[in-house]
Amino acid sequence: MSDQTPALRLEGIVKTFPGVRALDGVSLSVMPGEVHALMGENGAGKSTLMKVLGGIYQPQEGRIIVEEVPTVMTSPLQAKSKGIVFIHQELSLAEELTVAENIYLGELPRRSFGRVDWEKLYTQTDAILAKLKVGFNAKTIVGDLSIANQQMVEIARALTVDAKAVIFDEPTASLTDAEKVVLFDVISDLQRQGVGIIYISHRMEEIFKITDRISVLRDGSYRGTLETRNTTEEEVTQLMIGRALDLSRNESNHELGDVALEVRGLSCGHMFKDVSFDVRRGEVLGFYGLVGAGRTEIVETLFGLREPSGGKILLDGEEVRISSPADAISKGISLVPEDRKGQGLVLGMNCRDNMTLPQVGELSSGPFVAPGAETAIFDKYKEKLDIRTPGWKQTVGNLSGGNQQKIVIAKWLSMHPKVLIVDEPTRGIDVGSKSEIHNLIRDLAAQGYAVIVVSSEMPEVLHVSDRIVAMFSGRVMRTFTSEEVTEESLIQAISGITATEKVA
Amino acid sequence: MEAGNLSKFLKNGAIWGFIVIELIFFSVAGEFMSLSDKAFMDVDNMLLLLKQSAPIGIIAMGMTIIMVNGNIDLSVGAIFALSAVILLDSLTWTVFAGLGDWVIPVSWALALLTGVGLGAINGFIVWKTGVDAFIVTLGSMLGFRGLVFMYNGETPTSSLNWTLVDFAEAQFLGLHTATWFLAIVTLVMWYLMTRTVHGRNAYAIGDNRDAAVNAGIKVGPHMLINFMIIGFLAALSAVVFYSESGSVNPNDGQLYELWVITAVVLGGTKLTGGAGSIVSTLGGVLAIQLLRKGLGHIGADTSTVNLVIGLILIAVLFLDRQLNTKGKEELKL
Numbered sequence: 026m027s028d029q030t031p032a033l034r035l036e037g038i039v040k041t042f043p044g045v046r047a048l049d050g051v052s053l054s055v056m057p058g059e060v061h062a063l064m065g066e067n068g069a070g071k072s073t074l075m076k077v078l079g080g081i082y083q084p085q086e087g088r089i090i091v092e093e094v095p096t097v098m099t100s101p102l103q104a105k106s107k108g109i110v111f112i113h114q115e116l117s118l119a120e121e122l123t124v125a126e127n128i129y130l131g132e133l134p135r136r137s138f139g140r141v142d143w144e145k146l147y148t149q150t151d152a153i154l155a156k157l158k159v160g161f162n163a164k165t166i167v168g169d170l171s172i173a174n175q176q177m178v179e180i181a182r183a184l185t186v187d188a189k190a191v192i193f194d195e196p197t198a199s200l201t202d203a204e205k206v207v208l209f210d211v212i213s214d215l216q217r218q219g220v221g222i223i224y225i226s227h228r229m230e231e232i233f234k235i236t237d238r239i240s241v242l243r244d245g246s247y248r249g250t251l252e253t254r255n256t257t258e259e260e261v262t263q264l265m266i267g268r269a270l271d272l273s274r275n276e277s278n279h280e281l282g283d284v285a286l287e288v289r290g291l292s293c294g295h296m297f298k299d300v301s302f303d304v305r306r307g308e309v310l311g312f313y314g315l316v317g318a319g320r321t322e323i324v325e326t327l328f329g330l331r332e333p334s335g336g337k338i339l340l341d342g343e344e345v346r347i348s349s350p351a352d353a354i355s356k357g358i359s360l361v362p363e364d365r366k367g368q369g370l371v372l373g374m375n376c377r378d379n380m381t382l383p384q385v386g387e388l389s390s391g392p393f394v395a396p397g398a399e400t401a402i403f404d405k406y407k408e409k410l411d412i413r414t415p416g417w418k419q420t421v422g423n424l425s426g427g428n429q430q431k432i433v434i435a436k437w438l439s440m441h442p443k444v445l446i447v448d449e450p451t452r453g454i455d456v457g458s459k460s461e462i463h464n465l466i467r468d469l470a471a472q473g474y475a476v477i478v479v480s481s482e483m484p485e486v487l488h489v490s491d492r493i494v495a496m497f498s499g500r501v502m503r504t505f506t507s508e509e510v511t512e513e514s515l516i517q518a519i520s521g522i523t524a525t526e527k528v529a
Numbered sequence: 530m531e532a533g534n535l536s537k538f539l540k541n542g543a544i545w546g547f548i549v550i551e552l553i554f555f556s557v558a559g560e561f562m563s564l565s566d567k568a569f570m571d572v573d574n575m576l577l578l579l580k581q582s583a584p585i586g587i588i589a590m591g592m593t594i595i596m597v598n599g600n601i602d603l604s605v606g607a608i609f610a611l612s613a614v615i616l617l618d619s620l621t622w623t624v625f626a627g628l629g630d631w632v633i634p635v636s637w638a639l640a641l642l643t644g645v646g647l648g649a650i651n652g653f654i655v656w657k658t659g660v661d662a663f664i665v666t667l668g669s670m671l672g673f674r675g676l677v678f679m680y681n682g683e684t685p686t687s688s689l690n691w692t693l694v695d696f697a698e699a700q701f702l703g704l705h706t707a708t709w710f711l712a713i714v715t716l717v718m719w720y721l722m723t724r725t726v727h728g729r730n731a732y733a734i735g736d737n738r739d740a741a742v743n744a745g746i747k748v749g750p751h752m753l754i755n756f757m758i759i760g761f762l763a764a765l766s767a768v769v770f771y772s773e774s775g776s777v778n779p780n781d782g783q784l785y786e787l788w789v790i791t792a793v794v795l796g797g798t799k800l801t802g803g804a805g806s807i808v809s810t811l812g813g814v815l816a817i818q819l820l821r822k823g824l825g826h827i828g829a830d831t832s833t834v835n836l837v838i839g840l841i842l843i844a845v846l847f848l849d850r851q852l853n854t855k856g857k858e859e860l861k862l
């Protein structure tokens with residue numbers, strides 16, 4: 026391989042944001058016809074690196090070299106014209122249009138007077154589709170296709186240019202096993218045509234099946250490249266997590282109380298199946314798994330946003346049905362949602378009104394709001410949670426992420442819930458505030474709250490949880506106590522590896 | 530912070546500044562162009578202006594809470610007309626013949642109930658079907674108007690009750706009855722939106738519906754109540770107006786929805802919901818009425834008035850956008 030010129034080379038890429046060194050001299054090279062895996066934990070810098078490659082971010086240092094030509098990327102479109110194509114996890118297709126129109130969106134073949142050259146469009150598209158060996162044609166409406174076939178449309182779009190390197194970002198996240206086989210066939214076809222492929226995924230099984238080399242990022246820096254044939258899952262895992270964790274393990278020493286919430290065999294369609302766990306007062310139960318493992322769906326079910334298709338929920342030993350968020354709140358279950366700005370806060374409202382939103386009715390005298398009582402609650406929790414804001418009148422949208430999250434947490438604390446669920450507690454929050462939020466969660470447990478934390482960041486789960494539920498594709502793989510859990514065993518559990526071992 | 534306050538002041542105060550400019554312009558221009566000798570800012574003229582603002586103004590107060598809540602109601606003109614028909618027709622129903630003048634409160638109540646009922650139909654459909662309020666009320670606008678025509682065909686419904694006319698034309702402390710109604714509705718709605726749980730939740734739902742649901746707010750019932758409120762106010766507007774005029778044409782109230790929405794938007798309420806105020810809506814209502822009256826005063830005809838109002842609406846919203854984006858940039862620093 027070394028005698029060839031790389032299809033794409035990244036050299037010493039440095040990208041910093043205020044206070045964060047997101048990429049610290051990352052280098053990577055992809056040979057023509059090679060499938061090169063890029064691995065790393067969430068936050069390791071994979072997506073930042075891809076944004077640099079796509080011209081969305083400009084690096085402070087380093088070079089991007091396409092077939093030995095140093096290139097400055099300014100936009101994904103410009104990157105495409107240089108032969109660098111991205112297949113994103115989230116599809117961006119116009120569902121009402123045909124396959125052909127989607128593939129040539131923005132660059133439809135023209136005839137005179139701006140008329141579309143439909144004939145040329147369809148023949149060109151069918152030629153590309155033939156290469157992909159798909160079961161639909163140029164005139165199919167994209168909305169009628171399965172997710173897997175829609176992804177094929179995205180890939181077809183990539184093939185309209187002379188692609189030198191194609192980047193797949195978690196392409197199998199929403200595919201069934203049969204659909205994956207088709208995707209892998211397409212990838213190996215591309216490979217034969219001499220296209221270099223960067224394959225980003227968390228799934229070890231796939232990585233070992235289709236890639237030639239594996240490069241690992243950790244904390245924004247390059248940690249090495251391994252030949253897939255000559256390495257093992259353990260070695261890769263080691264490389265991904267082998268840092269001295271800056272977060273200590275959770276060592277709680279307070280007494281646990283009774284079981285506050287018990288879940289038995291809970292299912293919800295194909296989102297998750299037969300999920301059982303319990304959480305005690307004074308305990309933090311962590312949920313860890315990949316995107317799509319069903320963690321968020323479980324907490325949404327507990328909060329009455331989804332109807333379970335089977336199983337029981339017991340609060341303080343009594344079986345309950347939770348029909349809506351209002352019902353969940355009245356029963357003492359609170360949710361700090363994953364998407365703070367989209368689901369947790371009314372951004373145009375002030376801090377106090379946001380904090381008291383679920384209980385304005387209870388605080389009120391008759392139909393009239395009670396501003397005094399509300400301000401009292403705000404003052405109390407501002408002090409208690411150390412929320413930094415000039416005053417209650419400040420619009421929530423103007424606060425920092427950490428302070429916004431504290432407002433959401435205070436919103437529920439002030440109502441003294443039985444169970445507090447926190448979904449992705451520190452998403453989009455800067456490093457300093459992260460540890461504050463972590464300490465806050467530990468404190469709440471120490472005060473006797475039953476807390477459930479859902480997170481896709483392993484250090485975070487390890488740091489705050491007393492026990493950890495590991496999930497893989499809608500099922501609980503294993504529940505670890507904080508003494509027995511190791512990073513390796515946790516990663517294996519969420520990659521579905523324990524499952525295969527158990528079956529065998 | 531100061532920049533934020535400044536832009537906030539400009540935003541909230543803009544409509545009143547615009548009103549002042551209108552007053553000055555029409556007073557000065559009136560001196561040269563008006564056909565009448567009376568000054569534009571003549572007391573009687575201003576009192577009349579307030580009275581004439583009432584029919585649109587009363588409905589606009591309801592539209593404010595509907596729009597803050599993230600909905601819209603296009604059927605208010607039809608509700609206005611149907612309530613008016615019920616009001617005037619029921620005055621002459623034989624069942625009420627023995628009541629004498631006591632038929633007036635009964636007819637009022639019937640008309641107001643009609644409005645609340647029609648509003649409830651809108652609200653219920655929006656709540657239970659989840660269909661966008663724009664579509665639902667577009668349909669009910671046509672449907673309710675159909676009912677008006679089914680009631681009496683093309684002929685106007687008339688009934689002149691002199692006690693009623695006396696009441697409607699009365700002046701208390703200088704203000705006309707209609708003006709008093711507008712003032713009271715404005716005050717009550719202002720109180721509702723700023724001081725009650727229902728008002729607070731309306732803002733929350735309009736700003737971020739998901740967050741409101743997650744806070745346990747029952748979105749559907751709040752929307753239903755708001756549609757009932759605007760139905761009631763559309764009927765109240767009809768009661769105030771037709772008590773005096775005594776005759777309703779089946780086409781009456783057409784385009785009211787657009788005048789009302791124009792006034793509310795001019796007052797700064799966001800079409801997407803979550804922001805808006807009753808006081809600013811009052812400003813929007815007065816600004817439009819001033820413009821109509823002022824342009825009439827300097828001799829412009831109706832078509833010119835409509836053209837000018839349309840242009841001003843777009844210009845004001847454009848300015849508002851400029852002010853808002855500027856404010857946001859400054860806050861980022």
